[in-house]
Amino acid sequence: MTIxxxxxxxxxxxxxxxxxxxxxxxxxxxxxxxxxxxxITLTIIPVAFGAICVSPxxxxxxxxxxxxxxxFQCFGFSAFGTALFAINPFFTFIVCVPTRxxxxxxxxxIFKSFRVKEVKSPRYHxxxxxxxVSCALLNTVLVMGTVMLLFYNSTLIQSLMTAYSTTNVFxxxxxxxxxxxxxxxxxxxxxxxxxxxxxYPIVRKNLLV
Numbered sequence: 001m002t003i004x005x006x007x008x009x010x011x012x013x014x015x016x017x018x019x020x021x022x023x024x025x026x027x028x029x030x031x032x033x034x035x036x037x038x039x040i041t042l043t044i045i046p047v048a049f050g051a052i053c054v055s056p057x058x059x060x061x062x063x064x065x066x067x068x069x070x071x072f073q074c075f076g077f078s079a080f081g082t083a084l085f086a087i088n089p090f091f092t093f094i095v096c097v098p099t100r101x102x103x104x105x106x107x108x109x110i111f112k113s114f115r116v117k118e119v120k121s122p123r124y125h126x127x128x129x130x131x132x133v134s135c136a137l138l139n140t141v142l143v144m145g146t147v148m149l150l151f152y153n154s155t156l157i158q159s160l161m162t163a164y165s166t167t168n169v170f171x172x173x174x175x176x177x178x179x180x181x182x183x184x185x186x187x188x189x190x191x192x193x194x195x196x197x198x199x200y201p202i203v204r205k206n207l208l209v
Contacts, residue, residue: 056108063104
């Protein structure tokens with residue numbers, strides 16, 4: 001192993017470590033919108049950043065960190081998560097962890113599909129914007145989609161659907177977390193796109209030098 005290869009691995013591990021710490025910290029910053037439901041999370045920002053600036057595998061790993069912390073919050077820290085855990089702990093784990101891992105992986109793959117070679121090109125800017133927004137939307141769609149798939153017949157979901165006066169699954173999800181998903185998408189569109197847009201060249205240069 002050459003000195004250059006060793007330096008690259010050290011830098012890569014450093015990015016993984018720093019982004020993991022930020023992901024864990026952000027996971028505990030929840031902005032409440034609807035009482036009893038998960039608040040708006042900023043955790044998608046470091047997940048999207050790692051997936052875009054480092055690699056899809058980094059996004060997968062950060063999604064795993066995000067998911068594990070989310071699952072931990074089901075032990076009394078999140079009212080909705082705790083309610084799901086009381087119904088079925090294994091299904092709750094699936095809702096929390098594999099979905100978030102997919103969010104990180106797919107975000108990175110979406111950015112890679114743009115085949116960016118020049119950071120000043122329109123393709124680069126479009127890629128960062130779409131990838132960041134996709135991260136937020138994927139988080140909402142995959143998590144809530146899995147919740148409805150695994151917990152649809154539960155008393156919890158049925159009572160919530162009754163409270164929202166609808167039997168339409170899509171409308172229920174929109175009414176339940178639509179505002180959260182929209183705000184998260186706007187945050188990723190603004191803050192996430194700016195961060196990745198500015199720091200992507202620096203990260204890539206550090207990993208290649």
